[in-house]
Amino acid sequence: MINIKSQRELDKMRRAGEVVARVLHRMGEIVAPGITTAQLDKVAEEIIVKSGAIPSFKGFPCAYGGIDFPGSICASVNHVIIHGIPDGTTLNKGDIISIDVGAILEGYHADAARTFAVGEISEAAQKLIYHTEEAFNRGAAQAIEGNRVRDISFAVQEYAEKNGYSVVRDYVGHGVGREMHEDPSIPNFVGHEKGVRLSNGMTIAIEPMINIGTWKVKTLKDKWSVVTADGELSAHHENTLAITPNGPEILTRLY
Ligand code: MG
Numbered sequence: 140m141i142n143i144k145s146q147r148e149l150d151k152m153r154r155a156g157e158v159v160a161r162v163l164h165r166m167g168e169i170v171a172p173g174i175t176t177a178q179l180d181k182v183a184e185e186i187i188v189k190s191g192a193i194p195s196f197k198g199f200p201c202a203y204g205g206i207d208f209p210g211s212i213c214a215s216v217n218h219v220i221i222h223g224i225p226d227g228t229t230l231n232k233g234d235i236i237s238i239d240v241g242a243i244l245e246g247y248h249a250d251a252a253r254t255f256a257v258g259e260i261s262e263a264a265q266k267l268i269y270h271t272e273e274a275f276n277r278g279a280a281q282a283i284e285g286n287r288v289r290d291i292s293f294a295v296q297e298y299a300e301k302n303g304y305s306v307v308r309d310y311v312g313h314g315v316g317r318e319m320h321e322d323p324s325i326p327n328f329v330g331h332e333k334g335v336r337l338s339n340g341m342t343i344a345i346e347p348m349i350n351i352g353t354w355k356v357k358t359l360k361d362k363w364s365v366v367t368a369d370g371e372l373s374a375h376h377e378n379t380l381a382i383t384p385n386g387p388e389i390l391t392r393l394y
Contacts, residue, residue, distance in 0.1 A: 143340035155249035156390030176214035180225035184211035195241035205362025213239040232258035237375040251391035252377035271374035282387040288334025305354035346377030
């Protein structure tokens, strides 16, 4: 059931991860007031294609009967949590934007997301972005052989809630590799199940989605954009990582 990757496969995933990491690095450089989310998407797609990779989100079928996903990134502004469709929306000073990117290289997927400030943002928004990344870090630190999925979930939820935030429950992290979504699911909250035991060679995407207000969500009429039910801000931080004898290795980060 659980995909254990060989060293050869891990090397391919490292290369796919580097493409995604480069896209996100570039996004951080060009996110600014005045740019549209469609412009960001175009730049991201160019980097992916020039790297010989395939944008994995583009053409992804909609779970709710909407159009196939038209972008190479998900661009989720302010109260949009995930799956925002890149379009003519112009970013304004004070916005936050979560950008999620997926790429396939040599048959292997990498998937990651960051939340960026658009110009100067409120202190509340800054803190949300900081704590969302830190919640990811706490979860990632538990991605070691012998632990269970629940250890990751607990670390993320405990950190987020201790700091006064809620964690999205309707969407979760996942195994990643030959497919964008593989077993196991990696929730950001603790449920009834312990989850599978983690072992070396597993590759997973840990992706806390952290809200200022309620954890409850709604899906917009476009059948893609998932927003906070109360309209409050949300942030997202995701990396693809490998569980290795040396600990968690983040594959979607530039070193
Ligand atoms: Mg993901």
